[in-house]
Amino acid sequence: MIRADLVLSGFREVATLAAGPVPRLGPAMEELGRVEDGAVAIDAGRFVFVGTSRAAAREVRLRSGGRRIEMDGSCAVPGFVDPHTHLLFAGDRSGEVAAKVRGASYLEIARRGGGIFSTVRATRRASTAALFDAAEARLRRMAAWGTTTAEVKSGYALTHAGELRLLSLVPRLARRTGLRLVPTYLGAHAVPPEFAGRPGAYVEEIVGRTLPEVAHGRRARFADVFCEPGFFSPTQASRILTAARELGLGLRVHAEEFRHSGGARLAARLGAASADHLLAATDDDLARLAERGVTATLLPVTPFASLAPAPPRGRDFVEAGVPVALGSDLSPNSWVEGMPVVLAHAVYAARLTPAEALTAATVNAAHSLGLGGAAGTIAVGRDADLAVFPVRAVEEIPDRIGVAPTAVYRQGICLSSR
């Protein structure tokens, strides 16, 4: 007999995502490991049973004081894993939007004091308490949308001390909210004003000073670089990422967002965990990413919110056998907190199927964060992270654009219910 302190039974469908290799590639991305009339049992924060409601009734006994909840007609998926967020920032850029929709370019907006450096100014000025509170509120809303694990990038301070201050918030935010957070050092988000015209000097500050402190203090698990003309060249990115790798950090790359410049190729050469954005990636890039098993983290809301000409070509990535993950890219420029909205864009803009999108936002995203054995699936022994949706089949989650979960559990604790 299995003992449990919480049993959730009577799901119309549980998508466990627990069958098959990690990451899922190509046609295997459609296999959700469904259990009809499903149930899960949870004890001390972990799944101790996953199966049918009938088997749960037979095999699981509630501990004294435990609770059984009937989930009639709803469906469960693993808690979402959001593998790309710029969570830590102050201010907002909603004042730029009217100019953007009327056709103002990025450069015009920057000239008026907008764009990324307005966020850098606001973030530098903000108190640590204000940054913490804003990030906490965002995380709570992300959790209410079903996210139980998130990557969190620094990158809006662009000074040695400022980036470390941002990273120091991540473990505190994880303790406060209960979410699993994975910190990434993105000092190379842009060349800060202090180093204008001297990007090489900034790269050397990152490599010689900040990266070692990040790595030795275990402030981040990954290093990331914005590899793009006008930001960091593939050569500069390679310098930073190679140093990061030698220090034991995993690698992520913002690659081929605006123009094709070699970031995806670099990610493949270095065996990065993830190459992200990839709007301008070529078929050759896709082949290299597939060959090296580098996850393509697609961020389909970003081109929408940037009025960019086209979404990521998700189908091509799946068909090329690239491991595909989905992220929000939560930032002042793409302010989306809800993974269900991201899933809708993955389907209707990037043309993943609903099942592929669910795989990309759970087990594949976890894999890209080095959590393939820990997050993104509903399986015995794993943290009991799941999101419950008011739908009749899990395919409806992307299809019902922006549908919100009725309950979200992290380690068996209900973080949000309505």
Add this chain to the structure above:
Amino acid sequence: MIRADLVLSGFREVATLAAGPVPRLGPAMEELGRVEDGAVAIDAGRFVFVGTSRAAAREVRLRSGGRRIEMDGSCAVPGFVDPHTHLLFAGDRSGEVAAKVRGASYLEIARRGGGIFSTVRATRRASTAALFDAAEARLRRMAAWGTTTAEVKSGYALTHAGELRLLSLVPRLARRTGLRLVPTYLGAHAVPPEFAGRPGAYVEEIVGRTLPEVAHGRRARFADVFCEPGFFSPTQASRILTAARELGLGLRVHAEEFRHSGGARLAARLGAASADHLLAATDDDLARLAERGVTATLLPVTPFASLAPAPPRGRDFVEAGVPVALGSDLSPNSWVEGMPVVLAHAVYAARLTPAEALTAATVNAAHSLGLGGAAGTIAVGRDADLAVFPVRAVEEIPDRIGVAPTAVYRQGICLSSR
């Protein structure tokens, strides 16, 4: 001294939408009637005070047992008015999505038993209780997203008795949920299988039998026609809409969604309350709608969810002086319940400014439903319908894609809070 049973004060910003003519046209769509450090007072379901928090402290006295709530840092807008929903249906079509993203055409999907007629079959088969329960759940989620008034179309039964059954649910749903619902008869949504090849006979059934019963029984306030090649021609639509007008019903038209066919021109000629979709509308159509003051109800999520080539060209409508409203088009083919998601698409796809989008989703949408004096604004004497958002400026509502309200009030009653 003003007496109130509820005071909400300390809003960073209240967008009243209460200044200026109704509907708002062109540049006036940007004027939101903001009150900084705002407050509202509510008594017996209506606003009795709208102004600054300081003035509220001076001028408003709470009744015994009344309540004052501090809204630190959040912003309020009028409850959204969703002027185009196909709320009443059974089943879902999420199973078609994988084929759609892989490139299957509407006709192929119809051949496999999908498309609108699969919804018609499911709706006809569904019990009245099941239809009611599904619609009630949708309305509660819409309300949690900030919608306090919604238009509700029939149109998935396509029989005399079936359409009347759908319309009969609307007043019951309004009583149950507290929302203000406006019923529209859309018998002319498609030619039903029983009349295949005999569309004229179906038009005559509508005109001779169903419309008179709808009008005399006050089952609907509007009649609507899907005017599109393969559905109803402008001549057939004109026959139906002219008869509806003679019976005292207001007119709405599904016009120019897939191909240009004359629906917008017809709406202008008949002085319809609204022409909806308008993806293929010409500049000449825009000029005619502007001249006759016909509201263009734009539905920017629909082309996204239909993988259609382009969104509505919102900026052109605003600049042509057409009254612009925004709707969800909630249906199995465009299943979005949250107006904040619609607002994001209005901005980032249709290129309205955030302020224009807020105007379109409140006061202008109310105008198109004949409720210009009753809904869509925060003003003394009006129903106390408002949505509270965790943002620092109301422009952030479209910008923060899919942001959910922290509280929603309808006639002063809190329908949803988190």
